[in-house]
Amino acid sequence: MKKDFGVQPYLFPMPTYMIGTYNEDDTVDVMMMAWGGICAENMAALNLEADHKTVANIRARGAFTLAVPGTDTLEASDFFGIATSNKMADKFARTGLHAVKSKRVDAPVIEEYPVTLECTVERLEEEPYGLRVLGRIVNVLADEKVLDEKGQIDAARLHAFAFDQMQNGYYAVEKKVGQAWHSGAGLMKK
Secondary structure, three states: OOOOOOOOOOOOOEOOEEEEEEOOOOOEEEEEEOOEEEEEOOEEEEEEOOOOHHHHHHHHHOEEEEEEOEHHHHHHHHHHHHOOOOOOOOHHHHHOOOEEEOOOOOOEEEOOOOEEEEEEEEEEEEEOOEEEEEEEEEEEEEOHHHEOOOOOEOHHHHOEEEEEOOOOEEEEEOOOOOOOOOOOHHHHHO
16 A cells, blocks of 8 residues: 655655855855755756856856765765855855866866766756756866776666655665666576
8 A cells, every 4th residue: 555645746766966156255065955966968957946046156157066975984975965155155064075176177076076067058947846057067087086996987886865855864875786687687588
């Protein structure tokens, strides 16, 4: 038997991505977001409320970075989802994290985050549910510590965590349990 919950945003896992932008005074702003992700091979989509400082920064600069946080940065990453730069000018500085300017877009790269997508704004879509930002991925940066022996990004080494919208929890994502386009291949022969 299944219980009816009505209309809720209940999918799991929800991503925990960090949007990096610059404020008008060139200070770093980072915001955690869960509503968005990859929408094409070279595109990322962010679904945001228009009143976020991050949205003003994206509009002004035409760029952002999108990073995958690791469990070692969970406290700071969660703080970026709690605090708003609209009310807290030193939001980024409070965390002790470090940023460098992207070489490709007008946005910061947070050094402690293992994987970062550098994006330019392709389109802003005003929707009844908020603002949809479509960003063109111009480059992906990965820390050497998350690369395997072949120089490829190893998801297990990211120590990423996912968001649980149903109980407001975070869950570590570290164990590979199957191989895409292979684990179900045996059913093709039936």
